[in-house]
Amino acid sequence: MTSLDLLFGALADDTRRAFLAQIGTGELPLSRLEPPRSMSLAGVIKHVRVLEEAGLLTREKRGRTVWCRSEPAPLREAANWIETYQGFWNERLDALAIHLTINGEADRA
Amino acid sequence: MTSLDLLFGALADDTRRAFLAQIGTGELPLSRLEPPRSMSLAGVIKHVRVLEEAGLLTREKRGRTVWCRSEPAPLREAANWIETYQGFWNERLDALAIHLTINGEADRA
DNA sequence: AAAATAGTTGACCATTTGGTTTAGTTTTTG
DNA sequence: CAAAAACTAAACCAAATGGTCAACTATTTT
Numbered sequence: 001m002t003s004l005d006l007l008f009g010a011l012a013d014d015t016r017r018a019f020l021a022q023i024g025t026g027e028l029p030l031s032r033l034e035p036p037r038s039m040s041l042a043g044v045i046k047h048v049r050v051l052e053e054a055g056l057l058t059r060e061k062r063g064r065t066v067w068c069r070s071e072p073a074p075l076r077e078a079a080n081w082i083e084t085y086q087g088f089w090n091e092r093l094d095a096l097a098i099h100l101t102i103n104g105e106a107d108r109a
Numbered sequence: 110m111t112s113l114d115l116l117f118g119a120l121a122d123d124t125r126r127a128f129l130a131q132i133g134t135g136e137l138p139l140s141r142l143e144p145p146r147s148m149s150l151a152g153v154i155k156h157v158r159v160l161e162e163a164g165l166l167t168r169e170k171r172g173r174t175v176w177c178r179s180e181p182a183p184l185r186e187a188a189n190w191i192e193t194y195q196g197f198w199n200e201r202l203d204a205l206a207i208h209l210t211i212n213g214e215a216d217r218a
Numbered sequence: 219a220a221a222a223t224a225g226t227t228g229a230c231c232a233t234t235t236g237g238t239t240t241a242g243t244t245t246t247t248g
Numbered sequence: 249c250a251a252a253a254a255c256t257a258a259a260c261c262a263a264a265t266g267g268t269c270a271a272c273t274a275t276t277t278t
Contacts (some may be wrong), residue, residue: 008121064254065243173224173275
């Protein structure tokens, strides 16, 4: 299984996306993660492991609590695939370029 | 299951990403799709259905051949999630803005 | 009309996934 | 020390996934 499989697979779940959103740029004790649909702590741990194996988060044990930190780098890989596969992101960037060009000409006037 | 689940789930497979890449912006007969690892036509059809259910492709039957066309719109939804969840795309767009600003000033000189 | 091409469907199978419960370990706290 | 808190690991289960093959429909082509 390729790393993109792991990556997209990890993102293909409500619960796991919620965890990433909750962690954001900070860090959170594993037991503070709030699954959208209630589940046992063991269930939570399984999801955390999937995210970890996809490289999307790291765990650090301090005392008796495990702190989860999100790792954004792999997301770039996923976004790169989307971008490369079909130039729709290019269209978006083109649109921005046009916007900035207009602004630039407005500045000049 | 939410539509993002379907979307990321559809992308979480080598074979299906290959199909999307092969179709690109054009269209391709279903039987011309080339799975990375060889498989029966029935297998191919199952993958095509997954992509279809995620909204990533549409089929049109003309004569005896089914033409597959890729639908980029849902990808934007996926990319939007990535962008929203943590502002790393913003950094990228910022970088482009800086680039264009420099060009604009070069034009002015 | 007969044969080949293109696709679909259904039954089946093995593996993975998403969850549970129970029984642990380790680290704090009373 | 004893109890609570935070986590882990193993066994188990149902459902989904990724694949097969065989039988079938529909459309060309010869």
